[in-house]
Structures are given as structure tokens and as C-alpha cells.
Amino acid sequence: MIDRKILHVDLDAFFASVEQLDNPSFKGKPIIVGGSSKRGVVATCSYEARKFGVHSAMSGFMAKKLCPNGIFLKPRMDRYAQISKEVFRILYEVTDHIERISVDEAYLDVTDSDRSPYKIASWIKTTVKNRIGITISVGISYNKFLAKLASDWNKPDGIFEIRPSDVPNILKPLSIIKVHGLGKKTADRLNSIGIFTVSDLLQCDRKTLSYFLGELRSNEIYNRIRGIDNRSLKIKTTRKSYGRETTFEEDIRSKPVIKEVLLQYLFELAFKLVKTNKSAKTVTIKIKFEDFSQITRSHSLLAYTNNLQTFEEAMVLLVDNLIIDKKIRLVGISLSNIV
Ligand SMILES: [Mg+2]
Structure with a gap:
């Protein structure tokens, strides 16, 4: 599993960043979201507030003491959800394995x-910054644990990659609390027997670990600090369409060739639907010409289906009705209206 490419993306001081985005006079100031009511806790605070020692989950009372000039704001969850949606829309442009x-x-x-994960990570950062105006940190590695560690590496606005050859040296100096799955309580107990860093932890045999962590979790942690983490992504399909497209290296105009390519994609897309127990109702084809002009044509079926032949008939109909008077550089097909 060492050849996976996993990114962990994490918006920087998200709620506070949105407040600074919406109200430019807040820029560069200690913004504390949440904790304005008497018993409230801090949800997020800007990096300017963190300099005073304020952090999330801290009581508002404490935050006020540490940072009396902080600007305390009530959370605006609707607005954050809206921005979050825009960010995820960008992420889904990269992949639907999220x-x-x-x-x-x-x-x-x-x-x-086929793009390098570093290139993808840079694209995400730039695109989020340009389209939305806030910063995101991205960690790159070959598993979830290391990717998350990497996104935290030079936050905010960070990008960092942990490669197989960096392990275990990069992990050794870390405090054990940084190891995903090791809670504060366990860390305290391990500290009490002189284990503070991953390096210390690496010297523990399985038996000792299992004494402190229990059988199941000790195996997980034993592997994790050695850079092994085979957890797969838990992907919830909330996508509204499945699609594939391709750019041709040589220009084409031939309808049979287009049909052949699109049929191959349809086969994959229909298979995906069947596998996830879903059906679609709309078939859309997309054509981009040599001059970059683009057309889409859709056909809605009479009923929801995941039957390949039904999709194929719709696709053939759509392609047959096309007027092709220019060279084509890209064709794509998608299935939407999914239930
Ligand atoms: Mg965050």
C-alpha cells in the first residue's frame, strides 16, 4: 500500500478566516469565533489570536483573559457551510475519491x-485562494496518518510531502500525542514511564504496547509509528453525476470513433452505478472543438436505470444528431439525475 497517493486538506483557522474574508477590517486582528457567551467555548480563532495562547475548545472566559482585545464573534454556521461547499466543489474537480x-x-x-500529488496539491491551494480567498494547507503522503501529519507541518498556507524514505526519521522526534489514535490519557500514562517521543515508542515491543493500549489498538499504533497505515478512505457518494472525458492527441471528426470512446466510458460509468446500487436518468455528452468552443447535449430517459444498453442507445442518438464541422479535441459523457 506504499504506492497510494493521499492528500489531507485542511482549511486554516476556517471560521475565523471566513470572518476576515467577509470583513476586511478584521484582517490581521485577533478574531475569536465562539466563546462570546458566558459559558461558550472557542470554536476557531485566527492565527493572530493564537499568538496570545488562545486555541479552540478553550473557554471564552479564558480566551478573554489571555486576549482582552480580541474580537469575539458569534459563529455564522450557514455562511461557513456555504464556503465549505464551494471548497468541496473545487476538491471534486480533482477526484471523487474524497x-x-x-x-x-x-x-x-x-x-x-497522472498528475503528481504535489502538482495537484498546489493546484488546490491556488484555486481555493483565487476563487474563494482563504488559505488551505495540504499534506501529501502514501497513507492517511502521514498525510494528516504533513498538512499540519507548516500550517497555515502549508504544503508538505512525506515520502517513504522520510520514515521513520521524520517521525522520531515527534511527541507521541501527534500519533493518530493516541489520546491524551494514554499519552499521559506513557509519559509517566518515560515515553515522550515516537523514538521512545519505537523501542517498545508489542507486549509493552499492548499493556498500555490494548491488543487491538497496540497493533495499529505499532504499525503507524513505522509509517504503516492501511486505512482506506470512507467515501460517501453524494455526487450528482458520474462522468468521464478525454482529450485527443490527434484531431478527430469521425462519429464511429466518438461512439466507440464514449461507449467504453459508459461501460465504466454503468458499472459504477450497478456496483453502488444506483440508477441514473440523464445522459449528457460534451464536445470541445479545436477552437475551444464547447457544446453539451443531454437526453433524459423515460425511467431511472443502470442498464448499459439503454445508456448506449441514448448516447448513439445524441452523437448521431451532432453537427461536426470542426476538429474535435475533447469528448466526454456523464450520467446524472442519480438515485
Ligand atoms: Mg482546519
Whole structure:
């Protein structure tokens, strides 16, 4: 599993960043979202507030004491959800292999992409910055644990890759609390017997670990600190369409060739539907010409289906009705209206 390409993306001080985005006079100031009511806790605070020692989950009372000039704001969850949606829309342009952790955090599996994960990570950062105006940190590695560690490496606005050859040296100096799955309580107990860093932990045999962590979790942690983490992404399919497209290296105009390519994609897409027990109702083809003009044509079926032949008939009909008077550089097909 060492050849997977996993990204962990994490928006920086998300709620506070949105407040600074919407109200430019908040830029560069200590913004504390949540904790304004008497018993409230801090949800997120800007990096300017973190300098005073404020952090999330801290009581508002404490935050006010540490940062009396902080700007305390009530959370605007609707607005954050809206921005989060825009960010995820960008992520889905990369892949649909996405595990959503929260409004501001996700894993992406980009193993199948022919672009390098670093290039993809840079694209995500630039695109989120340009289209939305906030920053995101991206960690790159070959499993979830290391990718998450990497996204935290030079936050905010960070990008960092942990390669197989970096392990275990990069992990050794880390405090054990950084190891995913090791809670504060367990860390305290391990500290009490002189285990503070991953390096210390690496010297523990399985027996000792199992004494402190229990059989099941000790195996997991034993592997994890050695850079092994085979957890796969938990992907919830909430996509509204399945699609594939391709750019031709040589220009084509031939309808039979287009049909052949699209049929191959349909086969994959229909298989995906069957596998996930879903059906679709709309078939859409997309054609981009040499001059970059683009057309889409859709056909809605009479009923929801995942039958390949039904999709094929619709696709053939759509292609037959096309007027092709220019060279084609891209064709694509998608199935939408999915239930
Ligand atoms: Mg975050």
C-alpha cells in the first residue's frame, strides 16, 4: 500500500478566516469565533489570536483573559457551510475519491491521477485562494496518518510531502500525542514511564504496547509509528453525476470513433452505478472543438436505470444528431439525475 497517493486538506483557522474574508477590517486582528457567551467555548480563532495562547475548545472566559482585545464573534454556521461547499466543489474537480472529515477537512485519494500529488496539491491551494480567498494547507503522503501529519507541518498556507524514505526519521522526534489514535490519557500514562517521543515508542515491543493500549489498538499504533497505515478512505457518494472525458492527441471528426470512446466510458460509468446500487436518468455528452468552443447535449430517459444498453442507445442518438464541422479535441459523457 506504499504506492497510494493521499492528500489531507485542511482549511486554516476556517471560521475565523471566513470572518476576515467577509470583513476586511478584521484582517490581521485577533478574531475569536465562539466563546462570546458566558459559558461558550472557542470554536476557531485566527492565527493572530493564537499568538496570545488562545486555541479552540478553550473557554471564552479564558480566551478573554489571555486576549482582552480580541474580537469575539458569534459563529455564522450557514455562511461557513456555504464556503465549505464551494471548497468541496473545487476538491471534486480533482477526484471523487474524497473522505469528508468535517466542514474544513478531507482526505483525497489521487492514486489514479497522472498528475503528481504535489502538482495537484498546489493546484488546490491556488484555486481555493483565487476563487474563494482563504488559505488551505495540504499534506501529501502514501497513507492517511502521514498525510494528516504533513498538512499540519507548516500550517497555515502549508504544503508538505512525506515520502517513504522520510520514515521513520521524520517521525522520531515527534511527541507521541501527534500519533493518530493516541489520546491524551494514554499519552499521559506513557509519559509517566518515560515515553515522550515516537523514538521512545519505537523501542517498545508489542507486549509493552499492548499493556498500555490494548491488543487491538497496540497493533495499529505499532504499525503507524513505522509509517504503516492501511486505512482506506470512507467515501460517501453524494455526487450528482458520474462522468468521464478525454482529450485527443490527434484531431478527430469521425462519429464511429466518438461512439466507440464514449461507449467504453459508459461501460465504466454503468458499472459504477450497478456496483453502488444506483440508477441514473440523464445522459449528457460534451464536445470541445479545436477552437475551444464547447457544446453539451443531454437526453433524459423515460425511467431511472443502470442498464448499459439503454445508456448506449441514448448516447448513439445524441452523437448521431451532432453537427461536426470542426476538429474535435475533447469528448466526454456523464450520467446524472442519480438515485
Ligand atoms: Mg482546519
